[in-house]
């Protein structure tokens with residue numbers, strides 16, 4: 001039987017099969033997928049093959065195989081073991097909630113998120129939240145930012161989680177897909193998810209209650225079905241994306257407006273820094289590329305070692 005992993009707590013996995021039933025499953029044998037060494041061989045969002053077994057009147061599943069992943073996001077531990085944990089797999093949309101103030105979301109944070117989404121092959125969507133709270137000056141800044149990102153081709157939606165503004169548009173973008181929500185603490189993730197589907201926070205509350213009783217201190221990702229044929233992967237403690245292990249020369253490929261000009265640079269390995277006849281620098285001077293984007297690019301290129309190691313920002 002084929003199913004999808006909705007939850008994992010170490011050695012047990014909750015798998016929903018095509019008939020809509022949930023089964024507690026264990027893993028049989030060893031898994032080594034796509035050459036990743038991770039602390040968890042099977043992750044939330046994985047499509048798995050299971051066999052059912054009846055043990056003492058209870059039906060237990062055994063996971064015997066995993067389908068190839070479309071993508072997956074990982075978190076590397078910052079300690080010496082550098083062990084990788086797969087947070088979630090087969091994700092369609094990554095929503096980043098952005099607020100201009102309260103808290104401030106800086107453009108380099110947005111751009112790192114976009115680069116990582118591109119590298120992971122996840123569709124990034126920017127949600128500019130709290131638009132009900134902005135004064136005219138902030139709205140002006142907002143319009144500029146939205147213009148910059150729409151121009152590149154990124155989907156941007158201005159929302160108010162508290163007023164319900166444009167929540168239907170967000171729901172439309174989620175339909176038939178698996179989404180994750182990220183953003184700084186206080187940007188309104190919980191409020192927004194609650195506006196999308198009320199009562200969902202109730203479920204998560206129950207789960208954290210279970211965690212308190214159990215031995216696990218780590219919070220695990222969990223997937224939820226929403227009422228309008230959409231899924232959310234709840235990623236506790238994950239606030240945003242950083243940069244995946246990348247070669248310097250690759251980074252420009254994940255800035256679509258730079259990538260589009262790549263063949264116009266004199267050198268095909270142009271880093272767009274101080275090479276002559278660089279089409280990206282020309283476009284920047286001509287005002288066709290935003291300075292904030294170029295600044296983020298340089299920051300990533302010059303990034304401290306840490307930026308290349310930690311690809312998911314978490315609390316720990």
Ligand SMILES: Nc1nc2c(ncn2[C@@H]2O[C@H](COP(=O)(O)OP(=O)(O)OP(=O)(O)O)[C@@H](O)[C@H]2O)c(=O)[nH]1
Pocket residue numbers: 129130131132133159160161162163183184185186187188189190191192
């Ligand atoms: N004015 C206004 N306030 C909002 C909006 N969305 C959220 N807030 C407020 O912002 C604060 C933080 O919202 P949360 O939903 O808790 O933010 P969060 O991103 O889940 O925060 P963490 O749980 O710390 O990651 C709360 O006081 C919300 O009421 C909005 O659209 N407009």
Ligand SMILES: [Zn+2]
Pocket residue numbers: 265266270271272273275277278279280281
């Ligand atoms: Zn160049």
